[in-house]
Amino acid sequence: MRWTTLLALALAAPSGAVVRFHCSQLVVTRIDPLVNPGSIPSSHVHQIVGGDAFNATMDPKKDLPAESTCTSCQMSEDFSNYWTAVLYFRAQNGSYKRVPQLGNNQFEKANGGLTIYYMQDAIYDQTQKSKVQAFQQGFRMFIGDVSARSLQDAARFRQLTYVCMDTWTMRAPETMAFPTRKCKEGVMTSLRFPTCWDGKNLDSPDHTSHMAYPETGTFESGGPCPVSHPVRTAQVMYEVVWDTKKFNDLEWPKDGSSPFVWSFGDATGYANHADYVFGWKGDALQRILDAPCWFNTNCQKESNSKLQSIDLMNKCTQKSIVNEDIDGWLDSLPGGYQADHGHTTV
C-alpha cells in the first residue's frame, strides 16, 4: 500500500525545479566581510549562517569547504555564508531589544538561522524547464540598499518583502514596509537575489552591479537576461522568521507606526538587505541544479547530495569575536544607531 502510494506520487509529481533547505544560526555578530572587510566590529549587527570559516576578512581565493570544519546548513556540502541584518523592537521608552529568530516551517527544531531556496524556474512551476548555471568559488553578491527609506527606493529591488504571519504557514500578503500590526506567529522576511550574471566578475565594488534582473518580465516568467548580463543563474531566495510574539504584549507606537527597527536604524523596513558568499564544495550546487528534483526531497537522491541532521546543523556555531551586549535592553543599537523613520522635516 505504502509502495503504491509512493510510486503513484513519483509518477504524478513532475520533476521539480526548486531546492529548499534550512541553515541554523552560525553566529549573531557585528562582522561583515563583504561590505566592511577587516572591520571588527563592522557597522551593524548581522545574523550569519553556513560554514564556520566565516570571518571579518575572507579572501575570495580561499576554498571555503577546505577552510571550514562544519556547516550549519542542512546540505552538508554547502559551506557558503548567507547573512542579513537583525531586527530590534523599539519600546515606547526608547529602549531596543533584539528580536530572536525561529527555525522555519518544517525546520522547527533548527536554532534560528534562515531558509535557502535555489530555483531554476518559478517556485510553483513543477516542471524543470531551464538549465541554470551555478555560482563558482569566489562569487559574492548583495541585494538591497541600507539607505533606502521610501517605497520608491526599495522598488529598485524586486521582492524584498515582509509577511505578517497570523498562522505559521501564512505567506501572503507581502509588503515592502514593516508590518504595523501585531502578527500572531511572527514576521517573515523574504529576499530574492537578481538572477542574471555578467559572466565575468565574481564580485563588483558595490557587490551588485555584476548581477542584473531579467530584461523583461521576471525570472519566474522566464524573462530573458540583458546582453550585459547574459548568464542565467539560479534564483537564490532567503526566508527569515522573526519571533516577534513576545513583543505583542508590550505597548506599540500610538501613531500606528511599526515598532521594528533594523540593526542599522532603518525603522521603515525599506532597507531590507542580504549578503551571499558562495562556498559549495566542488560541483555540488551544479549537480543539484541539474537534477530533476522537487524541494521536499532536497534532491538528495536525484543529485547524490548529502544532508545532515538538524542536531548537527545546530552544533555548528561560532563564538562572536566582538565583545559587546547585543541582547539586553539597549539605549542605542550596537554601533550607535537610533531609529530612523526617514521623514524629512522642513
Ligand SMILES: *[C@@H]1O[C@H](CO)[C@@H](O)[C@H](O)[C@H]1NC(C)=O
Ligand atoms: C579569523 O581570522 C583571524 C585573523 O586572521 C584568525 O586568527 C581566526 O582564527 C579566524 N577565525 C576563524 C573562525 O577562522
Ligand SMILES: *[C@@H]1O[C@H](CO)[C@@H](O)[C@H](O)[C@H]1NC(C)=O
Ligand atoms: C523600557 O521598556 C521595556 C519594555 O517595557 C523595559 O523592559 C525596559 O526595562 C525599559 N527600559 C528602561 C531604561 O526603562
